[in-house]
Amino acid sequence: MLRSSRTFALLLIGASALAACSPKPPKMLPPDPGPAAAPTRSTTETQPTVQGPAPGSQADFAATLMGRDTIYFDTDKYNVDSADAAALQVQAQWLMKYPSKRATIEGHCDERGTRDYNIALGDRRANAAKNYLVSLGIDASRLTTVSYGKERPVATGSNEEAWAKNRRSVTITID
Amino acid sequence: MKYRWSLLFSLLAAPALAQQLAPAPAPTAAASEEAIDVTDDAAWQDLGIAIPTFPTNADVPTQTSAGSTAAVGRALAQVITADLQNNGLFKPTGPASLPVPTIAQVTAPDFHTWQAKQADMLVHGFVRDNGDGKLTIGCYLYDVALGQQLLKNAWVVSPAEWRRAAHKCSDMVYSRLSGESPFFDSRIAYIAETGPKDHRMKRLAIMDSDGANHKFITTGQALALTPRHSPDYKRIVYLSYLNGNPRIYIYDTELGTQKLVTQSKNPTFAPRWSPDGKWILYSMAVGGNTDVYRVPASGGESQRLTDSPGIDVGGSYSPDGSKIVFESDRSGSQQVYVMNADGSDQKRISFFGGRAATPEWSPRSDQIAFTYIAGDFHIAVMSPAGGGMRELTKGWQDEAPTWSPNGRIVQFFRTEKHSGHTGLWQVDLTGKNERRLPTPVDASDPAWGPVLP
Numbered sequence: 001m002l003r004s005s006r007t008f009a010l011l012l013i014g015a016s017a018l019a020a021c022s023p024k025p026p027k028m029l030p031p032d033p034g035p036a037a038a039p040t041r042s043t044t045e046t047q048p049t050v051q052g053p054a055p056g057s058q059a060d061f062a063a064t065l066m067g068r069d070t071i072y073f074d075t076d077k078y079n080v081d082s083a084d085a086a087a088l089q090v091q092a093q094w095l096m097k098y099p100s101k102r103a104t105i106e107g108h109c110d111e112r113g114t115r116d117y118n119i120a121l122g123d124r125r126a127n128a129a130k131n132y133l134v135s136l137g138i139d140a141s142r143l144t145t146v147s148y149g150k151e152r153p154v155a156t157g158s159n160e161e162a163w164a165k166n167r168r169s170v171t172i173t174i175d
Numbered sequence: 176m177k178y179r180w181s182l183l184f185s186l187l188a189a190p191a192l193a194q195q196l197a198p199a200p201a202p203t204a205a206a207s208e209e210a211i212d213v214t215d216d217a218a219w220q221d222l223g224i225a226i227p228t229f230p231t232n233a234d235v236p237t238q239t240s241a242g243s244t245a246a247v248g249r250a251l252a253q254v255i256t257a258d259l260q261n262n263g264l265f266k267p268t269g270p271a272s273l274p275v276p277t278i279a280q281v282t283a284p285d286f287h288t289w290q291a292k293q294a295d296m297l298v299h300g301f302v303r304d305n306g307d308g309k310l311t312i313g314c315y316l317y318d319v320a321l322g323q324q325l326l327k328n329a330w331v332v333s334p335a336e337w338r339r340a341a342h343k344c345s346d347m348v349y350s351r352l353s354g355e356s357p358f359f360d361s362r363i364a365y366i367a368e369t370g371p372k373d374h375r376m377k378r379l380a381i382m383d384s385d386g387a388n389h390k391f392i393t394t395g396q397a398l399a400l401t402p403r404h405s406p407d408y409k410r411i412v413y414l415s416y417l418n419g420n421p422r423i424y425i426y427d428t429e430l431g432t433q434k435l436v437t438q439s440k441n442p443t444f445a446p447r448w449s450p451d452g453k454w455i456l457y458s459m460a461v462g463g464n465t466d467v468y469r470v471p472a473s474g475g476e477s478q479r480l481t482d483s484p485g486i487d488v489g490g491s492y493s494p495d496g497s498k499i500v501f502e503s504d505r506s507g508s509q510q511v512y513v514m515n516a517d518g519s520d521q522k523r524i525s526f527f528g529g530r531a532a533t534p535e536w537s538p539r540s541d542q543i544a545f546t547y548i549a550g551d552f553h554i555a556v557m558s559p560a561g562g563g564m565r566e567l568t569k570g571w572q573d574e575a576p577t578w579s580p581n582g583r584i585v586q587f588f589r590t591e592k593h594s595g596h597t598g599l600w601q602v603d604l605t606g607k608n609e610r611r612l613p614t615p616v617d618a619s620d621p622a623w624g625p626v627l628p
Contacts, residue, residue, distance in 0.1 A: 076504075076508070078463070111572070111590070111595070112552075112572070114509070114532040114533050114546050114548075114552075114574055114575065115400060115401065115574070115575065115619075115620065116401065116444060116445040116458065116488050116489045116502075116533065117486060117488055117489075117502065117504075117509055117532055119421060119442065119444050119445075119460075120444075120458065120460055120465035120486040120488050121486065123442055123460035123463055123465065124460075124463040124464075124465075124486070126463075127462055127463030128463065131463075146419065146420055146421070146442075147421065147442060147460070151375070151377075151398060151400075152373065152374070153372065153373050154373060155373075156371070156372040156373050156595065157593065158592040158593045158595075
């Protein structure tokens with residue numbers, strides 16, 4: 001596909017400006033404030049102090065990462081660009097904080113690929129994320145990978161927007 | 176399920192059929208490299224074939240799913256009609272609108288009646304209960320205009336396998352009239368799909384070539400993909416996410432047990448049999464780099480066949496086992512390559528723009544079917560040298576071709592845009608005769624096995 005030049009350009013730009021806004025189609029939305037901001041419940045039980053997820057748990061990882069547990073790839077690509085690198089750095093920080101925790105990195109593809117090739121491509125993507133985490137100092141023995149190819153999309157549409165969301169790797173820590 | 180076929184080209188059970196089966200006509204000359212060997216079906220389209228009920232000498236109950244011997248005789252004619260109808264080559268007329276011949280007429284047809292009905296060809300047959308639980312089923316092909324018998328045969332079948340006699344009869348008729356090798360008496364392994372698009376349940380399933388005798392093999396707890404029958408149908412190799420990681424398993428169809436093909440910490444996938452059933456070709460990803468390997472089906476050391484830094488994946492043996500066609504993105508995009516069976520002499524053969532994936536070598540050895548990706552996904556064929564590329568289908572996403580045992584029909588699966596619904600389809604080499612196969616639920620990853628032993 002013809003998007004590598006774009007990715008490359010972004011990689012160069014991004015390297016000097018890590019904080020640049022994400023070029024990736026799936027925008028990282030702030031989490032829904034949800035009921036935490038609405039403590040005015042009619043039930044007047046003794047309100048427990050709002051507890052976050054247990055430190056070091058997968059729930060804690062997901063809450064801390066706020067979407068940055070997932071990185072996205074261009075069509076048929078598996079390179080880690082600047083937005084991916086920024087997300088992986090946050091992942092690495094969390095993993096450094098909890099050195100006994102292990103993680104699995106899932107690699108996924110969009111539906112517009114043949115099945116076997118997509119399993120291989122998903123494996124490439126998961127390993128690209130893993131190798132980046134290792135380069136940041138995470139012990140490789142803490143990280144495993146699994147490719148799902150095109151078998152587990154998160155977006156079910158058949159359009160570029162959905163496909164962009166599905167070309168991803170997801171880091172999941174093991175409780 | 177038992178695949179032991181008590182098929183006897185039995186002269187004992189059917190004295191009337193003492194004549195030897197005539198040797199099948201040689202297939203039409205193999206296509207030269209670049210010539211397109213497409214069956215000219217124009218002449219056949221008008222060939223009317225009458226297939227009345229097969230009478231029985233005595234209507235008695237049977238253990239078959241069809242009922243009594245008379246009911247079996249009618250069902251046989253229906254199965255044969257459907258077989259011959261569904262491939263766009265003939266104009267068969269089934270038993271519903273035809274008179275039932277007497278048992279004497281099976282060997283001495285009333286040709287005047289059939290001439291009046293504008294039938295060019297006539298299929299007769301009979302059903303007889305052997306008294307030991309088995310049935311003898313006869314099949315006769317007549318040329319109505321000439322008033323001549325062209326072929327006859329008979330088979331002794333167990334009640335569970337009565338439909339195979341119909342497929343054998345269809346094969347006899349098809350081969351005699353088309354000059355092609357038979358293919359109806361064969362089975363298909365595939366993946367049955369249910370559930371939402373983002374969490375499909377995928378189960379290994381098998382069925383006869385016409386969709387009958389459908390059976391789910393796995394429960395769906397583990398994602399199952401890409402099955403292939405062994406050449407003797409005793410085993411099915413497939414990919415399962417059992418225990419969370421993609422690995423290749425061999426399922427034993429007689430024992431109902433399965434085992435890992437190789438012990439590996441790495442994902443193994445895209446399994447295929449060698450034509451002699453001795454090797455399993457597979458792909459393994461090591462640290463993001465996928466290559467093609469082979470391993471003895473009985474177990475043992477794997478041998479790495481490719482070593483490019485790109486993704487080398489899939490593969491399919493030539494019918495003589497000497498070469499392997501596979502896919503690689505070493506050039507920057509998925510393309511089709513051919514190599515010797517030991518991995519030497521790797522050469523790209525697809526040079527026509529777009530991407531080329533999932534190559535499958537025809538059992539006739541003269542064509543390679545593949546998924547052609549240029550925007551949408553279409554099924555296409557080319558010669559083993561990469562020439563004569565032709566697209567056979569026009570779907571949004573048609574993927575993963577598999578050949579009929581005679582190399583005349585390509586089966587594949589079609590995914591619908593948005594809904595993600597999948598179904599099995601097949602198309603002949605003209606590209607004109609396309610049809611969907613009936614499956615109880617959505618279906619993908621078809622693999623057509625050889626003619627049953």
